[in-house]
Amino acid sequence: MSKLAIKSLIILLSAACLSCSKPSEPVKAYQWPLSAGFPKPQVPQYNPMTVEKVRLGRALFYDNNLSFNQQQSCATCHQQQYAFGENIAQSVGSTGEQHRRNAPALVNIAYNKTLTWAHDGLTELERQILLPMFGESPVELGITGHEEKVLSRFTTAEYSQLFEQAFPGEAISFDLIVRALASFVRSLISLNSPFDQYAYAGDDNALSASALRGMNLFFSEKLECHHCHGGFNFTQSTSHEKQLLDRRPFHNTGLYFVEQSNGYPLKDIGLAEVSTLARDNGRFRAPTLRNIEKSAPYMHDGSIATLSEVLDFYSAGGRNISHGPYQGDGRNNPLKSPFMRGFTMTEQDKEDLLAFLASLTDQQFLTSQTFSEPKTKQLQ
Missing domain, CATH: 1.10.760.10 (Cytochrome c-like domain)
Structure with a gap:
């Protein structure tokens, strides 16, 4: 897939994802782990932070079931010990394809105005996360073409309970997965050095x-x-x-x-x-x-x-x-x-x-x- 096609894919998926999103009222008030004087990050109105979303997003972030071949999770390239980055020059996707860039550290990403190394149009995590999930050049999680199979892995009793707690009354979907992942990544606050x-x-x-x-x-x-x-x-x-x-x-x-x-x-x-x-x-x-x-x-x-x-x-x-x-x-x-x-x-x-x-x-x-x-x- 060409770079232009990837860009178009992100735009289309973003529109599809956000158009079906319903503003969710917080189930439990989320407390940012901030010291006095630090400003709160900006969060999209359609995806307010809740404890339940962060909990679900954390489980998804570490789950290999999110890749089409169950070989990788988000945490494969974003490891906590390396500040949620990776200690190799360029990342490798779930198919073994080497990428051209270094995995960026996910430190205080909630405060970022722009996301990724070189894209001024990706300003929300809910859009950026679609790239590693559905992008085909390079393949990361490789969900494209395997959507139903991947989604079916998250209908277990455990996940059903987590989804219901985070998004009461809503059917499990990639839209909810994206919103939960974005919530967890936004929770990665580092201000205690x-x-x-x-x-x-x-x-x-x-x-x-x-x-x-x-x-x-x-x-x-x-x-x-x-x-x-x-x-x-x-x-x-x-x-x-x-x-x-x-x-x-x-x-x-x-x-x-x-x-x-x-x-x-x-x-x-x-x-x-x-x-x-x-x-x-x-x-x-x-x-x-x-x-x-x-x-x-x-x-x-x-x-x-x-x-x-x-x-x-x-x-x-x-x-x-x-x-x-x-x-x-x-x-x-x-x-x-x-x-x-x-x-x-x-x-x-x-x-x-x-x-x-x-x-x-x-x-x-x-x-x-x-x-x-x-x-x-x-x-x-």
Whole structure:
């Protein structure tokens, strides 16, 4: 299936899904796990958060029955220990097909203004989730053509009870599955790192001296990091009840400048694939840096292995590939972000920056049983 066909599939499925959705009144009030002062995420009116939907979505997220051949679940590529990302460069679908992109970490996804690495039209989880479920190029869960068979697996007594609790009186459908999955993914909130204890809880001892120096470097105009990774969620792709502005968080960082194509590798040109605008060649979304220490490898294609190498890449102002199919000097990419100017960094600077980035790790998020695979589907 062509990329255009996939885009059309998403639009059609989205329209079908949302047109049959009925606004559900919360069965049990949902309490966001937020500290004082943090804004609530925005949630579509047709899919308000409830404890019951999150419970159902959690069971579905970890269930291999959601893939047509029962080989994978959502959690296959979004593993809690890796901040709901994956520790391989590019994901592999349920048929064994290798994808072209790295699985993005699902950290505070409820706050994201845009979803996926390079699609400015996917702004709601209810639409984005359709892609791994029904997309055919690449195949992920591979439900297309197997809809009835897959749906029949969720008519068990256990699931029937969960669906009835989450969506009283509604027949089990993919629409409800999508809404439940979106609710669980929105519940994946991470705001309890050492940085949060220092910046928001007033614990002056939460950060080491090295991490504090790294924080000052991070927010300095010398490094420019905060321009693309700013705000409490450390990404421009942020929206919540107090911020509705779309900051268009897509950037060309000079990762590539392939001599043959005079741009990014043709297999993935980023936002330009959707917008069809030449200026968007090589633009990808700046991800959150929360739990970034745990979500290696890095960049949209997983082509940089460690955070230390990432810092070297930004310090150089891009990447020069001296040989191979992607040969070219990304530092000279004319579409590169103006913030990718490069900077001088000592070994102590690097050590301090790494310490600061490590301070964004929320151990509770990575280990909480609230987010982990349920032992049984009948969760309390």
